[in-house]
Amino acid sequence: MKSMPDVAEVPAQDGQLAGKEGGKLTAELANFAVETKGSDIPKKALETAKILVLDTVGVALAAAPLPVGRIITQYALDAGGSPVATILGGGAKATALMAALANGTLSNALDFNESSHIATHTLPAVLAVAEQNGLSGRDVLEAFAIGFETGIRITQAFDGARTRNGGPTYRGWWHVGVLGPLAATIAVSRLLRLDAQRTAMAIGIASCSVGGFRRNMGTMAKAMHSGNAASAGIQAALLANRGFTADPAIMESPLGFLSTLCQSGERDDAAISQRLGRPYALADKPRIKPFPSCAMSHQGIDAALAIRAQAPFEVEDIETIEADLHLFSLLRPDAPSEDAAGFSAAYLISAALVEGSIGVEQLGPPVLHDPRIRALMKRVKQVPGREREYGPEQLTVRLKNGKVLSVEIDSMRNLTTTDDIERKYRACATRVVSESAAEELRDLILGLDRLPNLDRLMLLAGGSPRAERPHS
The missing domain is CATH 3.30.1330.120 (2-methylcitrate dehydratase PrpD)
Incomplete structure (x- = not known):
């Protein structure tokens, strides 16, 4: 990734964004989404991304038959509009915004998803937009990896004091509702190939949807933080692409994201300015949960x-x-x-x-x-x-x-072996789809970078009877 210019002295050129003097965090995020080449993303990060896609789709399918799953699915379908994106386990399509809302909620409903929760909003947003636009599996994988990385660094920037029992978390904010709209927006902006200026504008628009309180833990509303974030990410990117405006330096500016959420000594700007993509968080082992609980x-x-x-x-x-x-x-x-x-x-x-x-x-x-x-x-x-x-x-x-x-x-245990991760996936997915469909879906996800589009993958993940291949 190219180093950022001194934005106090150098104007924006060729679609690149220059931030405000005294901080360039929004510009850093936007330029990272735009300038990062697919070849810049480590192979290990992309392989881990596939594992997280598999795990997230699995836990979403497991939640589909539950009351929270049935309610959010029916709500999304009742909203009407053009059916362009599949609801996981729902057997039907909705608008991209509604599918993202439903799938984000499903992904977080059991708290069985990867421990950072970032996949629960970033992936549903990317899947909905990619399916609607006929984009490739490689497009999905890169956008998800970019969104995940920015989500991790935004979390560290505003909530690093959590490790010291402080910061926004300990004042009642839930990080998923806070960072989720931003990470999902960055991922979708990458997918739609917005330039850096519009990506920064999209981040500002997404900040309008930031929020969420820990008191909703243990209720259906807790999972909706992810659904709202996924839907908001699509909304913000689409609006920015049409010319809708917001503050293009929302992350670092006074009265903006970090200055409002964080008290003195809590914010860690270096998480974005120095550690973004250096290295990729996905280059580490994924934190796959063994139990469906906090x-x-x-x-x-x-x-x-x-x-x-x-x-x-x-x-x-x-x-x-x-x-x-x-x-x-x-x-x-x-x-x-x-x-x-x-x-x-x-x-x-x-x-x-x-x-x-x-x-x-x-x-x-x-x-x-x-x-x-x-x-x-x-x-x-x-x-x-x-x-x-x-x-x-x-x-x-x-x-x-x-x-x-x-x-x-001594410490929290994660699933680390391929056998354990895939065993969890199968147990979750087969609550909705057949064993043969679950196996084919697994193969498609693990070969995501080779798919020309998501048509077959989403047909299987939707749980549609049409996905079942006839017996020979």
Whole structure:
């Protein structure tokens, strides 16, 4: 990528954007989207991008039959308009804006997606626009990789203080609703080949859709942050392409994105000005979740499963369970619904001890209302947790006979092997499509860079009966 000119002295030329004096962050993002050649994106990043596409499509399909999936799908279809983009698992098409809304919501509904959540808004936006315009799989892959990279760096720029238990996250903002419209917009702008000036304008337009509060965790509205972001990304890029205006330096300017969200000492401009594409975040291993729940619950689940395997005992033998319940993130302790179950440490730990696993099936009825799990939840006690969000975590089970079982889990576990990732994908996808359709869809996604268009891929991902090949 070319180095940025001194924008205080050099005017914009040939479609390149010059930002305002004192900061060039919006210009950096726009020029990165426009100037980055496909050959500049590391092969490892593109391979990881395919894995994230596979994982995201899988978890979206798993959510399609759930109440949140049925509601958002029907809403998108009822909106009318030209049916040009497929709703995952919906068996039908809607407008690009509505398909992105539905697919973003589906991708985030189970909280089973990759841990950054960036794929849940950037990918649905890109898929909808690419399908509508007959663009290639390579176009999709590059735009997604660009959008993901900018999403990671924007997050670091405004929410880096989260690692110190501070910043916008700890004031109640949810980063998905904050960065999502911007990352999705950048990805779509790349896909539509907007120049840098219009891409910067699109970023400014997308800022009108920024927002979202952590209080909606454990509800259907939580997933809609991704749906809104995906739809807003398309809207902003299309408006900018028509000449709609916004502040072209929204990221760095006073009263803009960073200055409004961040307090003194919180913003990290270098995340964009120095680390954007240096290296690509996708060049690292993807953070593929093993459980359909908020990541802060995963060490507790793993500890519960380890204790269950440690020694034979009946659930009725348990006197108390001691754990850090992470009530800041896991704020639905009673788990009254499918949407809330993934945000209740007491429920997830109890279900793991009773069921011996945590998957999509454990989040809904009949498991959700199992009286053994409900009784065990009342015996889960909060103990003082670690000072930071991440680190070792201990779970202790005290039995009525005086025996104490305790396990410490050092860190959150991700799925890393191809077998584990594809096993998760198959379990999710086959909740909607046949095994043969799931396998063909997998092959198309992993060969995305060779597809001339998305027609067959989206037909399969839509769950349409027309996608099934006749038996020979």
